[in-house]
Amino acid sequence: MALNINWQAIDLVMFDMDGTLLDLAFDNLFWQQAVPQAWAALHQHPYEQALELLKPQFKAQEGTLNWYSLPYWSHALNLDLTTLKIQYQDHICLRPHAVQLLHDLRMANKKLWLVTNAHPIVLHIKMQKTGISHLFDQLISSHDLGFAKEQELFWHKLAAQYPFDKKRTIFVDDSESVLHAARYYGIEHVYGITQPDSKLPARQQLKFPAIDQLNELSKYLLSIQAEE
Template sequence: MHDLVMFDLDGTLVETAPEIADAVNDLLHELGLPTVGEDLVKTWIGHGTRELMTHAYAHAAQLEVGSVRRAGTMDMLMPRFVPYYERRCGTRSRLYPDVLDALRSLRARKVRLAVVTNKEGRYVTPILMAQNIRAFFDLIVAGDTLAAKKPDPLPLQHCLDRFQVRRERALFVGDSQLDVQAARAAGVEVWAVPYGYNMGQPIADSHPDRLIATMAALSEAGCTAGVA
């Protein structure tokens, strides 16, 4: 039984790769560089847009990722990427199967809900609003909300503290090794979905507590609020 369920965003609740790829390619086109495919973009999702764009630029420019980091190239490029992605947010994203029903079910049982993502906050709300699910969440912890992000346990601990929920009464649902590592470090149970991104690797290899086919498992498990 859980009093608090925390969710990753990209690859867990919402399929965002198509519009992320659009925004990345908008910038690459402006720079006169070759565009990159959506399947490749999926392998870069998880660490936030700056890291994603670092990999995309390095790939398109045929440079080493480390050399792009050392050169400070992203300090110049990220302000140019922001408006592209802001315009693309919500344009080609979609909810994964059973997400809406699961959120409704959890809400009906008075479970507290939070989004914990490494995506920067300016992009999170537009995506949630576009999918009509923002109202389900009591708290959003983005990649730039706190001093650290996943796989650091701080974002999950922040949620536990905010709602005064014991770690054994909380659950984190994600799609990546970063999510499993953050949950383990926070002492929180972690379930994972196999349809997400996880840098192109099978999430089963990260050994979550449970691998679920869709969010329907949350309804079937009967997550119910109790005494924290």
């Protein structure tokens, strides 16, 4: 896609983590296979039955902090999900071009924030695994602000604790509900991700401009720099 970005008017780039910089395939594997299998073993249910029993529990918390909270689900399901997450951590991987994009943006003197709904425990595991934490000026978990990114109050809390100019900010996230909340708050430049999970087909007819490969952002940035 052609990105109509005036990089001279951008100071800050906020990135989501899962499905944006990291492949969402890990999270789908964890929540759709690993967790139901562990819960099935605990309750001596077949996997398929466990999956069906868990779906309404997950659905009831969608869009809230609980949905993203490893401690909440560890308690609700009586499972040690931190240990389970660590057991599966070899499946955690970055999306193509993620590291190069972050380096390019830093070279262009853009501030970089990681803004995620992941619980701090999960954020720590994934930063340890990927080794990208040093590339960010801020690592922000919505759990530290008390609201999920889908909720309007999250953005007010974020701006109060970490002031930024929403007109000079780019925000990239694979969740359209999160992008809606960010746009409603007033962030002018919001972009989605066409294929957050490498194991699934690219999504079509998204409501926001969407990026296929992350280097679409950096290629455009480098072309602007070359013209200056």
